[in-house]
Amino acid sequence: MNAVISLVAVVVLFLVGLLGGWAGILFGVIIPYLAVALFLGGLIYRVISWANVPVPFRIPTTCGQQQSLPWIEQAKVDNPSTTFGVIVRMALEVLIFRSLLRNTKTVLRESGKIAYAGSLALWLGAMMFHWSLLVILLRHLRFLTEPAPFLITILQEVDGFLLLQVWMPVLYLSSILFLVGLAYLLFRRLASPQLRYISLAIDYFPLFLLLGIGISGLWLRHLSKTDVGSIKELAVGLVTFSPVVNNTINSLFFGHIFLVCVLLAYFPFSKLVHMAGVFLSPTRNMANNNRAVRHVNPWDYPVKTHSYEEYEDEWREKMKGAGVPVDKE
């Protein structure tokens, strides 16, 4: 049911975008500007509000031997005690999603015994999706920059070459990996009863939205082609704040761009903001140096103390008079 609601929502949004061709200024200029403003503004708002949350305790997830005696080997990445170790750990997490490698599956054997095994499918699906999304975003710079940077041209040539330059226009490897990765991530939620049980509409919505963007983009490139020159003129106009909407752009483009706008606007206020949040996970971005360094909780109010020395100073004469032994005469 959650999946159906999300699918219907994305289809409706896509149809709204398709109609956008009749209001090119609204769907080609105003909504994209609003979406980017919401994306950047929302992201800044979220990150600043996270930055203001105090993190009083060192709570890194430790996944190996901590720093100890010199003859005990430390897991320097899985249990980092230095900033460098933390940077390596974070980089591996952000770039290759190392924690997903720990994903396991539970199988009930025919003998009635339960077995646990590692499962790389989620990691592989996530890698395919995220990295091809990055490549696709970079490839789109050919529309948003004039002249397109040399590296973008190389990237697009390599991306096409890796699929052996099949089809006309050339089919990109990243387009295929993007859709296959997303399809697996969706299948994964739908196929497993346990996962389906905990999946909400907001889990399916981004998947359908991204699938919609990917399919409409592929469709636009390979099946219902439109005037790329006019699209570039619009895109370059948008980034230089002098947009021009030509009526030679087909409505599928507006369907595609509207879904992208929805994604951008939705991004900071949804689970997708893990793009920024992953850098701020306290369980990953802290060094495990609890014992080596003194960490003072910033919330601690000054506690009034009265040490024994001060006590003795205060009562020394009376203590002597009563025959109580004192440290200092």
Place this chain on the structure above:
Amino acid sequence: MSKGIIIAGLIVFLIVATFPVWYTSAAGGSRPQPEPPARDAKVFEGKEYRCVEDKVYMTGNHMQLLDNWRNLVVREGERFYTSEAGEQYEMSLTKTCLKCHPERDRFCNKCHDYANVYPTCWNCHVELNGNEPKGN
């Protein structure tokens, strides 16, 4: 993480995310899409030529049409193309496209450079008017 690092990271992200804005402005600003050049040879040897398909179709699909033609001629041995309008054309660049669009620089590269696409047509085909080949 200290607030300073977080703000610094945020600023780096904003600079990267707004790359198209500052890059395009720095690289010379926006440029309207190239105007289609005036056709030299609409009337050629006393005969009037029209494009094999209409303009909107050709803008979007010329690459596919050319690819189909290549496959049909080279691999299937078919030489004639019937357009949507029902007219027959010989599938030959020299006898169709190049009559009106003879120069690579004016008719191909202008838009291809703008859209940053580098097709491989001219790796094999000879340019008629001796334009200097540009790198692919």
